[in-house]
Amino acid sequence: MTRGWTPARLALLVALLALAQWLRTAGLDFGLPAVYNPDEVSIMSRALGFAKGDLNPHNFLYPTFYFYVLFGWIGGWFVLNWLTGAIPSLGAFQTQFFLDPSGVYLAGRALGVVCGVATVWVTWLLAARTAGWRAGAVAALLLAVAPTAVRDAHYVKHDVPVTLAVAVAMLVLLRLARVGEAAHAPPDPPRPPALLAAGAVCGVAFSTHYYAVFLALPLAIAVALRCGALAGPPGGARPTTADLLRAWAWAATGAAVAFIALSPFLLVEPRTAWQDIVANRQIVVDRAAELGSGPLPSAAAYARLLWHEGLGWPALGAAFAGTVLIVRRRPWHALLLLAFPVAFLLFISHTVAASRYLNPVLPFLAVAAGCGVALASRSTPIAAALAVGIALPAWWQSWQIGRFFAQTDTRTIAQRWIEREVPAGTTVLIQPYSVALTQSRESLVEALTATLGDPGRASTKFALRLALDPYPSPAYRTIYLGDGGLDADKLYVSPGAFRAAPGSSGAPAVPGTALQPLTRLGVQYVVLKRYNAEDPAVTPLRDWLLAAATRVATVSPYRADATDADRARVAPFLHNTDTPWHPALERPGPGLEIWKLPR
Numbered sequence: 001m002t003r004g005w006t007p008a009r010l011a012l013l014v015a016l017l018a019l020a021q022w023l024r025t026a027g028l029d030f031g032l033p034a035v036y037n038p039d040e041v042s043i044m045s046r047a048l049g050f051a052k053g054d055l056n057p058h059n060f061l062y063p064t065f066y067f068y069v070l071f072g073w074i075g076g077w078f079v080l081n082w083l084t085g086a087i088p089s090l091g092a093f094q095t096q097f098f099l100d101p102s103g104v105y106l107a108g109r110a111l112g113v114v115c116g117v118a119t120v121w122v123t124w125l126l127a128a129r130t131a132g133w134r135a136g137a138v139a140a141l142l143l144a145v146a147p148t149a150v151r152d153a154h155y156v157k158h159d160v161p162v163t164l165a166v167a168v169a170m171l172v173l174l175r176l177a178r179v180g181e182a183a184h185a186p187p188d189p190p191r192p193p194a195l196l197a198a199g200a201v202c203g204v205a206f207s208t209h210y211y212a213v214f215l216a217l218p219l220a221i222a223v224a225l226r227c228g229a230l231a232g233p234p235g236g237a238r239p240t241t242a243d244l245l246r247a248w249a250w251a252a253t254g255a256a257v258a259f260i261a262l263s264p265f266l267l268v269e270p271r272t273a274w275q276d277i278v279a280n281r282q283i284v285v286d287r288a289a290e291l292g293s294g295p296l297p298s299a300a301a302y303a304r305l306l307w308h309e310g311l312g313w314p315a316l317g318a319a320f321a322g323t324v325l326i327v328r329r330r331p332w333h334a335l336l337l338l339a340f341p342v343a344f345l346l347f348i349s350h351t352v353a354a355s356r357y358l359n360p361v362l363p364f365l366a367v368a369a370g371c372g373v374a375l376a377s378r379s380t381p382i383a384a385a386l387a388v389g390i391a392l393p394a395w396w397q398s399w400q401i402g403r404f405f406a407q408t409d410t411r412t413i414a415q416r417w418i419e420r421e422v423p424a425g426t427t428v429l430i431q432p433y434s435v436a437l438t439q440s441r442e443s444l445v446e447a448l449t450a451t452l453g454d455p456g457r458a459s460t461k462f463a464l465r466l467a468l469d470p471y472p473s474p475a476y477r478t479i480y481l482g483d484g485g486l487d488a489d490k491l492y493v494s495p496g497a498f499r500a501a502p503g504s505s506g507a508p509a510v511p512g513t514a515l516q517p518l519t520r521l522g523v524q525y526v527v528l529k530r531y532n533a534e535d536p537a538v539t540p541l542r543d544w545l546l547a548a549a550t551r552v553a554t555v556s557p558y559r560a561d562a563t564d565a566d567r568a569r570v571a572p573f574l575h576n577t578d579t580p581w582h583p584a585l586e587r588p589g590p591g592l593e594i595w596k597l598p599r
Contacts, residue, residue, distance in 0.1 A: 004133060012137055013124060020120045020144035023395075024113045024153040026402025030575075030588065031409050032102040034436035037575040040156040044108055045461075047071040048097075052460065056265040060273040061280050065207035065262035066158050070108060077107040098465050099472055108156040115164040116153035120144045122167040123363045123370075129174050130326065130333060131371040134380060138387040139370030142318075143363055145391050146311045150398040151581075152356050154405060158209045159359040165205035167363045169215050170340065172201045173222040177336055189239065190226050192250045198222065199254025206255065207262035210277070212360070214347065218339040219255065223247050231332045284351045301353035302345065309355050309580055311365055312394035318386075319365040322372025329375070337364060354578045401581050404573070410555040410589030411435045414527060417553050417594065422525055424474035429493065429518060429526045431481045431538075433576065435592070440475035441466060444489055451488040462489060479521055481538065493517055498541040514544040515597060523597060530591030532571050545595045553594040559586040 035041050046057050047070040057064055081087040081103075087096065097104055123143045128136030143149060153160045176190060176198045190198075202219050205212035224230045227239040227247050239247075260266070266273045307313050327334040341364040348357045369390070377383035415435045418428065428437060439447075448455040448462060455466065482492045497517040518526070526549070528542060529535070545551070557572045566584035573581055573588045 009133055009137070013121070013140065016124070016137070016140045016144050017117050017120060019141075020117045021113065023145065023150045023398045023402055024116050025110075026399070027405025027407075028109050028113065028154055029102065029106055030154065030405040031412065032105060033100045034409070034412060034415070035101070035105055036409060036411060036433065036436075036589070037155055037157075038433060039576060040105065040108070043067070043070070043156050043158075044074075044105065047074065047108075048104075056268060058265075058269065058272065060263075060266060060269070060276040062158055063207045063210060063259070063263040064265065065204065066161050066209070068262070069161070070111060070156070073111045074104060074107055077103075094464055095468060098468060105156065109154060112153045112155060112157070112160045115161045116149060119149075119160070119164045119167050119363060122164065122171055123366050125171055126167065126174065126337075126363065127367040127370040127374075129171070130330070130337065130367060131374045134377070134383045135367070135370040135374035137370070138373045138383060138390075139363075139366040141387055141391050142311055142315045142369050142394070143366040145395040145398050146315075146362050146366070147394055147397045147401060148305075148309045148355050148358055149362050151401050152359055155575075157356070159356045162205060162209035162212055163359045163363065165208045166212055166215060166340065166360045169201045169205050169212075170218065170337070170363075172198055173215075173218050174333075174336065177222040177225040177332075188226070189228070189243070190223070190247065195223065195247055195250035196254035196257075199251035199256075200258040202251075203255040203258025204262065206259045210280075211344065211347065211357075214340050214343040216252075216255070217343050218336055219251055220248060221336050221339055223251050225332060225336065230335075296346070296349035298351060298353040299345075299349040302349060302358065305353065305355045305358060306361075306365075309397075310358055310362060311369065312390075312397065314390040314393060315369045316365065318369035318372045318390055320368075320372075321376065322368035322370065324372075325375045326368065326371055337367065340364065355580070356578070397581075400583070404581055404585065404588065407587035410557050410572075410587060410592050412589075413555045414553070414592045414594060417555075418476075418525070418527075419474050421552075422476070425477065426524050427477040427479060427522045429479045429481055429523045431527070431529050432485070433574070434529055434590075435527050437478055438472050438475040439478050439489065441468075441471050443475075443477040446477075447489045447491050450491055458488060477522070479518075479523055481541070491521075493521065495537045495541060498544055515548055518597060526595040526597065528593045528595065530593060532568055542593075549595040549597050551593055552596045553592075555589075555592040557585050557587050557589050557591060559584055562586075 030036075046059065047067045049057070050067070050071045055068070057067060078087060078090075078093055081093075082089075087093050120140050120143050124136035124140035126136075127139035149160070149163075176194065178188070199219060202212075202215045205215055221230070224244060227244055228237065229239050229244050306316055310316065311319070323334070323338070326337065341361045344361060351357065370387075373383050373386045373390070377386060411434060415437060418435065418437065422428070425440060425442075430437065444462065444465060445455050448458050452458060455462070458466075478490075480490045480492045481495060483494050483496070484492050498514060526541075526545060528538060528545070558567050558570075562570075562584040566582075570582045570584045571577075571579040572590045573579055573585055574590060575588060
């Protein structure tokens with residue numbers, strides 16, 4: 001079913017890949033040179049840290065294969081720029097990274113685009129192997145325009161690369177199983193190299209993201225099918241239990257070897273690895289249990305996400321119909337295809353709902369939808385018309401997401417206002433993940449002295465920043481609103497210092513004295529983030545600012561024609577939360593207020 005690559009079909013595949021690439025690169029440079037998704041910063045920093053010569057990440061919230069791939073990808077980007085003269089030396093590369101990291105992050109995001117586009121191709125192959133080339137074309141179209149897949153390909157994160165790894169592994173398992181090929185032929189037990197290879201491909205996915213471990217289920221099923229334990233000619237010989245266990249052992253060995261080879265330091269630091277994995281579980285899974293809404297606390301939330309953001313509701317309906325048709329016509333093939341997504345969906349239904357977790361499921365839904373359209377259509381024109389009609393809503397949403405990402409972030413607008421209106425060296429209070437002001441050298445030394453005791457103890461990253469000559473400007477003395485953190489370059493003021501609200505019995509008689517925690521530090525400007533709902537942690541400070549300071553600028557993420565109801569209901573899009581894009585929003589970022597304190 002996967003043969004028959006005519007020139008017309010190849011041209012169609014190229015067109016679909018081009019469509020996928022176009023949607024995934026629209027707005028790819030969002031925010032730069034500022035990076036507003038903290039996950040991108042931590043992932044890129046960990047990957048670039050290998051340049052020190054230590055390939056041990058010393059952190060195992062994720063396995064390490066993707067970090068190695070990202071490091072090699074950025075290294076290749078550097079070599080290409082060095083050969084063309086765009087970057088004269090490694091030292092110049094380091095300096096440029098601290099002055100303007102746009103090139104590095106754009107290259108990292110391009111890796112996500114490549115993985116996303118490649119997944120569209122693999123999805124075609126998966127569906128074509130199930131129900132013919134028309135199913136492959138429809139499935140590829142639906143994944144090409146899937147809003148969640150398009151959005152998440154814009155980030156330096158694991159979700160899209162692991163989706164490619166899962167899809168490739170599934171294609172290998174379908175070929176291993178040989179379901180439906182010569183149905184009445186005697187079983188053809190696989191040789192150990194084939195089993196090792198199939199397991200190794202799954203191990204690559206395991207080493208990209210831990211949750212890909214659910215590929216172990218289709219791996220076991222594929223081996224059993226190939227050995228004739230689950231399907232075969234009537235009355236045909238069945239493998240012995242020992243033969244089946246031996247085959248499973250070969251496949252498991254391949255998976256384990258590949259996993260450890262690509263994340264080797266899990267064995268070097270097992271205690272750290274276990275602590276990080278447990279911490280990740282506490283963040284992702286244990287918090288979902290606090291929802292207290294039954295055995296699958298997030299199932300309804302994920303259903304809504306699939307309906308509105310996954311492939312779109314028309315494609316989801318087609319996927320349901322396609323699943324029914326595949327189960328009826330090719331039950332063993334359906335078992336193999338459904339094993340991973342069903343197990344995975346059951347697992348994430350015990351996590352705090354996040355749309356990015358749905359990425360590995362999307363190719364399977366696209367395959368099911370493509371098969372549904374192909375099997376229900378009597379001709380290619382009918383299948384094409386159905387596919388376009390089903391894909392249009394998702395395409396429109398993905399196109400809007402690209403346009404939205406291309407809009408200037410509110411934090412960038414506020415940064416430009418400050419750099420234009422506020423003198424360099426001024427002390428500014430900001431919140432984490434807010435305006436990305438350049439920290440002055442004096443401010444950096446002050447923070448490193450306070451947190452480390454001596455700037456000389458700072459990491460290489462901070463030493464390189466201090467050595468910049470000329471130092472980037474304009475630069476400011478930055479203080480952060482919060483209860484502290486692990487960053488050595490930040491000084492904090494706790495929101496708790498402003499608990500008493502104006503007019504309360506505990507409020508100072510003179511309003512200006514309530515801002516003494518700031519004035520003592522020489523703070524002259526305050527930048528506060530604003531949302532569709534009040535943030536209780538900063539409400540007391542804002543109340544005092546209303547009473548004693550001057551609001552000199554505001555930046556809103558909402559469209560000018562957004563209603564008050566929209567502004568109260570729709571949360572800003574922040575890149576690092578799971579709040580979806582909404583038509584009432586004009587641009588990414590929170591609402592922002594810039595306040596000037598009295599002298």
